[in-house]
Amino acid sequence: MRLTLAQREALWAFVFLAVPLAFFLYFRILPAFQALWLSLYEWHADPAQRRFVGLEHYVRLLEDPLLRRALWNTLLYTLLGVPGQIVLGLIIALLLQRTPLGRDLFRAIYFAPYVTPAVAVAWVWSWMLSPHFGLVNELLALLGIPPQPFLQSPSQALPTVTWVVVWQNLGFQVVLFLAGLESIPRQYYEAARIDGAEGWKLFRHITWPLLNPVLVFSVVIGTIGYLQLFTQVVNLNFTDQGGPLNSTLTLALYIYQLAFLRFQLGYAAAVTVLLFALILLITLVQLRLLTRRVEV
Amino acid sequence: MKRALVLLFLLFSIALAQNITITYWQYEFRSKVEAINELIRRFEAQNPGIKVVHQTFPYDAFQQKVAAAIPAGQGPDVVNLYYGWAPTWVKAGYLVPLPDDWIQRLDRDFVAMAQAAKVGGKLYGVPTAVRSLALFYNKDLFRQAGIATPPKTWEEFIGIGQKLTVKQGGRFAQIGYGIAPDGQDHHLVREVLVRQFGGKPYSDDGKRVLYQNEAGLKALSFYTDWVRKHEIGVPGFFPGNNGYRDGFIAGRIAMIVDGSFAIGTIQQGARFNFGVAELPLERAGGRKANFGSFWMHGLTPLATGPKREAALKFLAFITSEETQRYWLEKVGELPASKNLIRDPKLSLHPIYGPFVLSLAYAKATPFVDEAAQRKVMVDAINRVLLQGMDPAQSLRIAAEEEQRILDQFWR
Numbered sequence: 001m002r003l004t005l006a007q008r009e010a011l012w013a014f015v016f017l018a019v020p021l022a023f024f025l026y027f028r029i030l031p032a033f034q035a036l037w038l039s040l041y042e043w044h045a046d047p048a049q050r051r052f053v054g055l056e057h058y059v060r061l062l063e064d065p066l067l068r069r070a071l072w073n074t075l076l077y078t079l080l081g082v083p084g085q086i087v088l089g090l091i092i093a094l095l096l097q098r099t100p101l102g103r104d105l106f107r108a109i110y111f112a113p114y115v116t117p118a119v120a121v122a123w124v125w126s127w128m129l130s131p132h133f134g135l136v137n138e139l140l141a142l143l144g145i146p147p148q149p150f151l152q153s154p155s156q157a158l159p160t161v162t163w164v165v166v167w168q169n170l171g172f173q174v175v176l177f178l179a180g181l182e183s184i185p186r187q188y189y190e191a192a193r194i195d196g197a198e199g200w201k202l203f204r205h206i207t208w209p210l211l212n213p214v215l216v217f218s219v220v221i222g223t224i225g226y227l228q229l230f231t232q233v234v235n236l237n238f239t240d241q242g243g244p245l246n247s248t249l250t251l252a253l254y255i256y257q258l259a260f261l262r263f264q265l266g267y268a269a270a271v272t273v274l275l276f277a278l279i280l281l282i283t284l285v286q287l288r289l290l291t292r293r294v295e296v
Numbered sequence: 297m298k299r300a301l302v303l304l305f306l307l308f309s310i311a312l313a314q315n316i317t318i319t320y321w322q323y324e325f326r327s328k329v330e331a332i333n334e335l336i337r338r339f340e341a342q343n344p345g346i347k348v349v350h351q352t353f354p355y356d357a358f359q360q361k362v363a364a365a366i367p368a369g370q371g372p373d374v375v376n377l378y379y380g381w382a383p384t385w386v387k388a389g390y391l392v393p394l395p396d397d398w399i400q401r402l403d404r405d406f407v408a409m410a411q412a413a414k415v416g417g418k419l420y421g422v423p424t425a426v427r428s429l430a431l432f433y434n435k436d437l438f439r440q441a442g443i444a445t446p447p448k449t450w451e452e453f454i455g456i457g458q459k460l461t462v463k464q465g466g467r468f469a470q471i472g473y474g475i476a477p478d479g480q481d482h483h484l485v486r487e488v489l490v491r492q493f494g495g496k497p498y499s500d501d502g503k504r505v506l507y508q509n510e511a512g513l514k515a516l517s518f519y520t521d522w523v524r525k526h527e528i529g530v531p532g533f534f535p536g537n538n539g540y541r542d543g544f545i546a547g548r549i550a551m552i553v554d555g556s557f558a559i560g561t562i563q564q565g566a567r568f569n570f571g572v573a574e575l576p577l578e579r580a581g582g583r584k585a586n587f588g589s590f591w592m593h594g595l596t597p598l599a600t601g602p603k604r605e606a607a608l609k610f611l612a613f614i615t616s617e618e619t620q621r622y623w624l625e626k627v628g629e630l631p632a633s634k635n636l637i638r639d640p641k642l643s644l645h646p647i648y649g650p651f652v653l654s655l656a657y658a659k660a661t662p663f664v665d666e667a668a669q670r671k672v673m674v675d676a677i678n679r680v681l682l683q684g685m686d687p688a689q690s691l692r693i694a695a696e697e698e699q700r701i702l703d704q705f706w707r
Contacts, residue, residue, distance in 0.1 A: 031554075043388055043595060044388060044389040045366045045367045045388055045389035045390050046367070046389050046597065049389060099656075116454065123536065126535035126536060127535055127536075130532075130534075130535050131467065131530075131532070132467045132468050132530070132533055133318065133534075137467070141465075146466050147466050147467055149532075149682075151532070151535075152531060152532040152677075152682070154682055154683060202325065213653075238536070238537040239476075239478040239479065239537055239538065240477075240478040240671075240674055240678075241360070242679050243478070243671075243674070243675075243678070244682055245675055245678050245679065245683070257667060259363065260359050260360040260363050261359060261667035262384055262665055262667050262668060263359075263363060263385060263387070263388040263390070265363070265383045
């Protein structure tokens with residue numbers, strides 16, 4: 001059998017793709033399905049002694065108050081964090097794009113938190129937010145505002161953690177938007193200016209629609225990130241993880257605690273399946289709602 | 297040629313049979329790692345033919361590694377674990393019971409709290425060392441305030457705490473007591489205060505929560521009043537893991553309740569004179585109580601056949617009185633043997649002494665799901681401290697939550 005050049009090229013492409021694909025299937029896809037299977041069993045170190053419990057763990061999901069709390073918190077994190085980092089990221093990117101001077105320097109400064117280890121970030125912020133020694137409360141005191149408990153308050157802890165995560169992700173968001181802004185052809189703006197458009201109109205009718213692909217990407221990636229939030233939450237309250245009073249508990253942290261601190265791997269797997277379904281659903285909805293074809 | 301090969305094969309098999317390799321796992325803590333390395337060297341010298349591989353992991357990753365490695369058949373034969381984890385590990389099949397003669401040895405030679413290594417009447421581990429709680433106090437701050445001795449009763453404790461608390465505006469610059477619900481204080485309420493006030497946290501079989509009564513309520517109210525009424529401390533004064541200990545080391549906290557495991561860190565860090573005292577009592581001559589805990593060495597299902605015999609030998613070696621003596625010197629942890637803690641050199645020691653004296657009456661909480669039960673008590677305290685909930689209501693919620701955890705385990 002003789003192959004055409006195109007067929008041969010395609011064949012080679014598949015050969016090269018096969019290695020990462022096999023890796024991906026074995027280390028990503030397969031474990032995902034194993035989790036599904038695991039969630040139907042009572043965990044035991046010896047596979048022969050794993051007892052089939054059917055949907056028992058899924059029934060437990062329905063009546064688990066901690067799970068409900070973790071789910072609610074996770075949604076709150078996402079609803080606060082994703083818009084937060086996108087709005088701030090866009091504002092900073094637009095400002096940076098206008099400053100010809102030192103743009104690279106500022107970009108590096110904004111990006112620095114993103115490459116700082118989350119543990120270090122958590123450590124520094126927990127000191128800055130301390131009610132008794134922290135810089136933030138020092139500043140509030142100058143404004144005549146009484147010291148705030150921030151991370152130690154069951155009502156303030158979640159927004160505070162969200163802020164730290166937003167602060168950390170901001171640099172990445174800024175870089176994404178800067179790249180998006182650079183890719184918008186100058187001519188569109190020039191043409192619009194000739195037609196008399198200025199300021200807000202330029203943004204509303206050119207920048208915003210043409211940033212759509214970056215925006216969709218940011219929303220989807222950001223949402224997935226917040227739905228899997230773990231490291232910052234753990235490190236911002238290390239000895240009472242998810243506390244105070246479960247106010248910062250996330251789904252990912254709850255899964256970790258169930259599986260590795262309480263050895264309930266079967267039930268933990270069921271929560272994992274729930275998280276997987278949630279991420280899949282939300283991502284599909286977002287892709288559908290947000291992606292628009294833009295005609296200029 | 298063929299015969300030579302057979303001979304070679306035979307020799308090889310004999311060599312293999314005599315060389316048994318077992319694996320020991322613990323979390324990373326420098327002095328413990330060094331001590332175990334030295335003990336392995338001595339053990340291998342005494343037991344030619346047994347080789348011990350020592351592997352360590354960061355504390356945060358330790359249980360995770362165990363959870364994954366043992367089902368994969370790659371994990372330890374002998375493993376170091378916190379006693380409170382044993383029931384969950386046993387239920388999930390990560391530990392196997394020790395032979396019956398070990399039960400007799402434990403009952404005869406080890407301090408009472410070591411009984412907590414039993415789950416359902418079977419023994420799942422033996423400790424080298426044990427820990428208890430005591431009051432650490434900053435002698436320099438005490439002297440500056442004209443206080444000569446550490447508090448004997450909680451009333452004195454509150455008085456001293458108030459003297460040594462410095463508040464400026466709404467913020468504290470120094471506190472009398474390093475309040476830490478998620479440090480050691482959840483133990484303090486559960487095992488110390490409840491008992492001192494005449495109660496008992498659990499039934500003798502550990503299956504029922506008993507602190508939902510007058511003694512329990514008094515314990516929780518009394519403890520939370522240190523913050524709410526007497527203002528001798530504030531939670532989260534120093535941020536970070538073990539902030540209460542950091543604050544004490546920084547000289548900003550006058551007193552903390554901490555375990556004997558903290559001695560080393562505090563000795564190394566503190567730039568002032570500090571003292572250690574037995575925990576204060578409800579009143580002079582009142583009932584004594586303390587929380588005891590320990591890390592123990594257990595056997596996993598991977599130790600089978602000749603490996604099991606070797607593992608048991610190693611287990612006996614690292615829990616022997618000789619090792620316990622070495623451990624005290626090298627790691628600074630109190631020996632688990634009844635015999636050794638009777639040594640007056642230990643009980644009169646200015647720093648170890650109060651801990652050693654407490655071992656005689658210390659009780660280890662019969663945890664079945666340590667992570668969950670710890671949280672129950674931390675939350676019970678925090679509902680009062682952070683949300684202003686009535687202690688009675690908070691205690692009722694805690695008792696219900698914890699009873700559910702116990703029922704789920706024992707069903």
